Amino acid sequence: MRENLSYEQFGVAVRELAQTIADDGYEPDIVLSIARGGVFVAGGLAYALDCKNIHLVNVEFYTGVGTTLEMPVMLAPVPNAIDFTDKKVLIADDVADTGKTLKLVRDFCLDAVAEVRSAVVYEKTQSLVKCEYVWKRTDEWINFPWSVQEPVVRRSGQVLDA
Numbered sequence: 001m002r003e004n005l006s007y008e009q010f011g012v013a014v015r016e017l018a019q020t021i022a023d024d025g026y027e028p029d030i031v032l033s034i035a036r037g038g039v040f041v042a043g044g045l046a047y048a049l050d051c052k053n054i055h056l057v058n059v060e061f062y063t064g065v066g067t068t069l070e071m072p073v074m075l076a077p078v079p080n081a082i083d084f085t086d087k088k089v090l091i092a093d094d095v096a097d098t099g100k101t102l103k104l105v106r107d108f109c110l111d112a113v114a115e116v117r118s119a120v121v122y123e124k125t126q127s128l129v130k131c132e133y134v135w136k137r138t139d140e141w142i143n144f145p146w147s148v149q150e151p152v153v154r155r156s157g158q159v160l161d162a
C-alpha cells in the first residue's frame with residue numbers, strides 16, 4: 001500500500017499545516033528547509049506564515065524506497081549556524097520517517113538558536129523525533145508529487161535553439 005499525495009492535496013496540506021502553526025502562536029524568523037522534499041513545504045509555509053527568510057540544508061539519506069545510507073549526511077555547503085543565533089527557527093520537511101534526518105538538522109540548530117520547532121506533512125510512528133506540527137500520520141511509503149515520476153529526459157529530435 002502507498003499513500004499518494006497529489007499537488008492539489010499538497011496545496012491544502014501546506015495551508016492547513018501553516019494554520020496550525022499560526023493558531024499555536026509560533027512566529028518563526030527563519031524557515032529552514034531540508035532539501036530536496038522539504039523545499040516545497042518550506043516555500044508554502046513561508047508564504048502562508050508571511051516569513052520572508054528561508055534557509056536550506058541538503059541532507060542525503062534515502063537511496064531508494066526503504067533503502068538508506070547508514071546515517072544521513074549534510075552535504076556542503078552547510079548553513080552557517082551564526083545566521084540562526086537568537087532566531088526562532090521552523091524546520092520544514094516532507095516526512096519524518098525514521099526521524100534521523102530531522103534529528104540531525106535539529107541537533108545542528110539546538111545550540112545556536114533561540115527556539116527550534118519542526119513541521120512536516122507526514123510523520124510515521126517510528127520517528128524518533130516527534131514534530132510539533134504534523135499534517136497527517138501514516139506508516140505507508142508516501143508518493144510525493146515531485147518525486148513519484150522519473151526525471152524528464154530530452155526528447156529526440158527536439159530543436160532547442162532557433
Ligand code: 5GP
Pocket residue numbers: 034037038061062072093094095096097098099100101102140141142143144147
Ligand atoms: P528519515 O530520516 O526521517 O527516515 O527520512 C527523511 C527523508 O527521507 C524524507 O525527507 C524523504 O526525503 C525520505 N523519505 C522517508 N520516507 C519516505 C517516504 O515514505 N516516501 C518518500 N517519497 N520519501 C521518504
